[in-house]
Amino acid sequence: MTTRQDVEKMIAQVGLGDRAAFSSLYDATSAKLFGVCLRILNDRAEAEDALQDAFVRIWQKAGSYAANGYSPMTWLITLTRNLAIDKLRTRKEGSVDIDEVHDLSDAGPTPEAAAVASSERSQIDGCLDELDADRADAVRGAYLEGHSYNELAARHDVPLNTMRTWLRRSLAKLKECLSR
Amino acid sequence: MTPVDDHDDDVALAGEYALHLLDAQARQAFEDRLKDDPALRRLVADWDQHFVSLADEIVPVAPPPALKARIHKTLFATPAKTTASVWRLLMGAGFAAALGLAVLVVLPPTELPDGFTPAFTAELAAEDQSLVVLASYAPDAGILRIDRQAGSARPGRVLELWLIADGSSVPVSLGVLPDQTATDIALPPALADSIAGGTLAISDEPPGGSTTGAPTGDVLAAGPVVSI
Structure with missing residues (x-):
C-alpha cells in the first residue's frame, strides 16, 4: 500500500x-x-x-x-x-455539431457511476447534494467529463448564458457550503 | 444573500478556472493574475482540493507497459553517462573471445508477436546524437525490439549490435542490424538471461559484420539496459 x-x-x-x-x-x-x-x-x-x-x-x-x-x-x-x-x-x-452534442449527451455520467463514489462521502458530495440535481450534474460533468460551457448548455438544453449563470451561482453556493 | 462583490466574483472565477471552463483568452488572463495574487492561488487550490474528491469514483486502469518505456525515452533521450566507460571497455583488451554464441534471427514483420510487453529497455545513443537506437526486450517472447531513431551505418559499412552482460568484459554479438529502422531480434535463451543489467552497444563494421567475434570498428553508441 x-x-x-x-x-x-x-x-x-x-x-x-x-x-x-x-x-x-x-x-x-x-x-x-x-x-x-x-x-x-x-x-x-x-x-x-x-x-x-x-x-x-x-x-x-x-x-x-x-x-x-x-x-x-x-x-x-x-x-x-x-x-x-x-x-x-x-x-x-x-x-461541435448537433449530432455530436447529442452523442455526448448519451454518453453522460450515469447515476450509477456517480453512486459508485464510495461509502465515505466527501464534503463536496454533501454540498453538491444541496444544489438542484441538474446543477450538481453540470458541475460533475465539467469536472469528470471535461465538458465545456457549450456542451453543458447543450446537454441541459439551456442557452449558453443561462448555463454560465447557473454554474457561477452553483459555485458560489458550493463555496458557502464548503466553508461552513 | 450577500451582494456580489469582487471576492465572490473571484470565488466563482477560480472555480470556473479549476473546472477548466474558461475559454483560452479568459484562462490566460486569469493565469496572469495568479502569478502575483497569492489569495487567488489559494482560492484555486481550495477548489482543486475539493473537486479532486469527485475523482474518487474514477477506477484506476493500468496503462499499457510500453507507455512507460516511451515516457522514459522522451525524457531521458540524452546519452547515458556510461557511454564513455563502455567505449573504453569495448576498445580495450577484452575483445579476445566471445565467439560462437551469436545467433541473430531477424523475424519478418508478419511474424511479430502481438502484445509485445517489454520488461527492459536501453537507449543507445552517440554522444553527439548522430546515432540513436532504442532497444526494448520482452523476456516472455524472447524478443529484443530495435528502433533506430536517428542515424544509420556509414557508407559501405554496417551496424553491429553487441551485448555486454553485467559483470562481464566480453561483448557478445547479437548480429548485424538490417537496413530498416525497426527490427525484432529473437534472442537465444542463453543470452536472454544476460540482458538484465547488461549493456548494449553498436559498432561500425565491414559488410557482414565483424569476422573476429569482437568489435573491430568504432563503437558508435552504447547504453545500459534498465528494467521498466
Missing part, C-alpha cells in the same frame, strides 16, 4: 532528478492517472498521449511541488486532468 507520505517522498526525489523515484512514482500512480485520462478523453490512444504529457510535466515540475501546498494526489490528478482537457478541447475545436 502506497501512502500519501510515500507519494510525497517520491515526488520530492523526482524533483531532485531521481529516475528510480520517477519509476516508482509512475508504478504507484499511473493507473489512477490513466483512469482520469480515459474518463476525460474516452479514447485509449489519446489517453496514452495525455498520460505521457502528464508524466513529462511531473518530471519537469516536481521540483516546485513542495511550494504549492497541494496534497500529492491532488497535485498529480489536477495536473493530469488539465492536460487531458487541453487535449479534449484541441480535438473538439471547430467540430
Whole structure:
C-alpha cells in the first residue's frame, strides 16, 4: 500500500532528478492517472498521449511541488486532468455539431457511476447534494467529463448564458457550503 | 444573500478556472493574475482540493507497459553517462573471445508477436546524437525490439549490435542490424538471461559484420539496459 507520505517522498526525489523515484512514482500512480485520462478523453490512444504529457510535466515540475501546498494526489490528478482537457478541447475545436452534442449527451455520467463514489462521502458530495440535481450534474460533468460551457448548455438544453449563470451561482453556493 | 462583490466574483472565477471552463483568452488572463495574487492561488487550490474528491469514483486502469518505456525515452533521450566507460571497455583488451554464441534471427514483420510487453529497455545513443537506437526486450517472447531513431551505418559499412552482460568484459554479438529502422531480434535463451543489467552497444563494421567475434570498428553508441 502506497501512502500519501510515500507519494510525497517520491515526488520530492523526482524533483531532485531521481529516475528510480520517477519509476516508482509512475508504478504507484499511473493507473489512477490513466483512469482520469480515459474518463476525460474516452479514447485509449489519446489517453496514452495525455498520460505521457502528464508524466513529462511531473518530471519537469516536481521540483516546485513542495511550494504549492497541494496534497500529492491532488497535485498529480489536477495536473493530469488539465492536460487531458487541453487535449479534449484541441480535438473538439471547430467540430461541435448537433449530432455530436447529442452523442455526448448519451454518453453522460450515469447515476450509477456517480453512486459508485464510495461509502465515505466527501464534503463536496454533501454540498453538491444541496444544489438542484441538474446543477450538481453540470458541475460533475465539467469536472469528470471535461465538458465545456457549450456542451453543458447543450446537454441541459439551456442557452449558453443561462448555463454560465447557473454554474457561477452553483459555485458560489458550493463555496458557502464548503466553508461552513 | 450577500451582494456580489469582487471576492465572490473571484470565488466563482477560480472555480470556473479549476473546472477548466474558461475559454483560452479568459484562462490566460486569469493565469496572469495568479502569478502575483497569492489569495487567488489559494482560492484555486481550495477548489482543486475539493473537486479532486469527485475523482474518487474514477477506477484506476493500468496503462499499457510500453507507455512507460516511451515516457522514459522522451525524457531521458540524452546519452547515458556510461557511454564513455563502455567505449573504453569495448576498445580495450577484452575483445579476445566471445565467439560462437551469436545467433541473430531477424523475424519478418508478419511474424511479430502481438502484445509485445517489454520488461527492459536501453537507449543507445552517440554522444553527439548522430546515432540513436532504442532497444526494448520482452523476456516472455524472447524478443529484443530495435528502433533506430536517428542515424544509420556509414557508407559501405554496417551496424553491429553487441551485448555486454553485467559483470562481464566480453561483448557478445547479437548480429548485424538490417537496413530498416525497426527490427525484432529473437534472442537465444542463453543470452536472454544476460540482458538484465547488461549493456548494449553498436559498432561500425565491414559488410557482414565483424569476422573476429569482437568489435573491430568504432563503437558508435552504447547504453545500459534498465528494467521498466
